[in-house]
Amino acid sequence: MAVAGVRAWRWGRYRVLVEGAGGLEVEEVPVYRSSGGPLMKVLLSSACMMDCRYCPFSRYCRVPRERWPPGKLARAFTAAWQMGLVGGLFLSSGLYGDPERVAGDMVEEARRVRELGFRGYIALRLMPGTPKWLVREALGVADRVGVNLEAPSPSGLAEIAPSKGSWSLDLLGPLLYAAREARDPRRVSTQLVLGAAGETDEEHVTLAARLLGEGVGVIYYSPYTPVPGTPLARRRPPTPAWRARLLSEAVALMRDYGYDPRWILDALDDRGMLPRPRSPGETLKDVIARLHPEWYPVDPSTAGWSELVRVPGIGPKAASRILRAREAARGARLDAAVKAILGPARYRRARRYLHTTH
Ligand code: SF4
Numbered sequence: 049m050a051v052a053g054v055r056a057w058r059w060g061r062y063r064v065l066v067e068g069a070g071g072l073e074v075e076e077v078p079v080y081r082s083s084g085g086p087l088m089k090v091l092l093s094s095a096c097m098m099d100c101r102y103c104p105f106s107r108y109c110r111v112p113r114e115r116w117p118p119g120k121l122a123r124a125f126t127a128a129w130q131m132g133l134v135g136g137l138f139l140s141s142g143l144y145g146d147p148e149r150v151a152g153d154m155v156e157e158a159r160r161v162r163e164l165g166f167r168g169y170i171a172l173r174l175m176p177g178t179p180k181w182l183v184r185e186a187l188g189v190a191d192r193v194g195v196n197l198e199a200p201s202p203s204g205l206a207e208i209a210p211s212k213g214s215w216s217l218d219l220l221g222p223l224l225y226a227a228r229e230a231r232d233p234r235r236v237s238t239q240l241v242l243g244a245a246g247e248t249d250e251e252h253v254t255l256a257a258r259l260l261g262e263g264v265g266v267i268y269y270s271p272y273t274p275v276p277g278t279p280l281a282r283r284r285p286p287t288p289a290w291r292a293r294l295l296s297e298a299v300a301l302m303r304d305y306g307y308d309p310r311w312i313l314d315a316l317d318d319r320g321m322l323p324r325p326r327s328p329g330e331t332l333k334d335v336i337a338r339l340h341p342e343w344y345p346v347d348p349s350t351a352g353w354s355e356l357v358r359v360p361g362i363g364p365k366a367a368s369r370i371l372r373a374r375e376a377a378r379g380a381r382l383d384a385a386v387k388a389i390l391g392p393a394r395y396r397r398a399r400r401y402l403h404t405t406h
Pocket of ligand 1: 105
């Protein structure tokens with residue numbers, strides 16, 4: 049591999065020089081700034097024979113199609129990684145052939161990345177209907193493996209992505225198989241196009257509770273955005289970002305805070321939707337706290353972890369720190385320790401829910 053130079057092209061995209069069939073060639077590396085650091089987030093191919101009605105790469109849309117030749121994506125990624133531009137790879141693809149072939153090509157490209165020396169984060173988003181043996185191969189080379197469910201039910205999928213096959217057999221089946229094989233929920237992910245099928249939050253919360261229970265630990269909600277020229281564009285309004293934020297919070301409350309799914313379902317309105325936040329800072333946890341005045345005040349000197357994490361402003365780590373702090377402090381000294389653990393802003397939020405000695 050040769051790397052002759054790099055320069056910023058525009059925010060989130062860089063150009064690197066890599067060896068191709070005709071000598072050194074310029075390649076673009078799309079960079080996504082994730083919370084875990086910069087990722088190269090890319091499709092192996094934008095050619096696709098599916099008809100997902102929200103997607104600009106569906107077979108009905110006239111857009112330029114590109115495909116990375118075998119090995120070239122791995123070389124471009126490695127060049128960007130060696131220059132410190134990216135710290136991980138997220139690889140997906142349009143369905144340019146049968147699912148086994150496409151998923152196999154993705155796994156092969158991830159293997160090349162490993163062979164070029166990269167030991168960091170690789171995520172593979174596999175195809176509908178990926179066979180079990182390839183799911184296992186993917187788990188052998190990638191840190192995280194997923195299959196997009198797109199919609200929370202078979203009828204929702206039939207409406208927005210009819211050619212993707214059976215929701216239960218082709219999407220949920222490989223996803224749950226990956227979860228069983230991985231035995232670590234953090235290694236298995238899925239994504240849903242939020243609002244594209246006109247579905248309710250009740251459907252999403254119910255599905256998320258099931259997925260978390262079966263070992264799928266990472267669930268992304270991508271708010272539906274109409275793309276001109278796609279069949280859904282005139283039929284569905286865009287989904288507001290706050291809806292995705294509420295559902296992501298619902299997942300975190302069930303997964304990390306031990307919330308019973310029923311507490312979240314109790315917050316739904318008559319239409320089966322979570323309430324729109326009253327202010328930019330209001331969280332789903334605030335809403336649930338309002339519905340359960342009987343939970344408060346929580347006494348930090350006697351409460352268990354699961355009671356502490358129900359206090360707005362107290363997260364799982366802070367709850368554990370408070371439990372440790374009270375082994376050494378009581379009364380006003382414990383109040384001071386709680387204040388120090390939470391910091392001024394979170395303490396102000398939590399205080400009305402806490403029983404304090406002053
Ligand atoms: S399979 Fe993926 S790339 Fe193809 S149309 Fe559907 S969402 Fe778009």
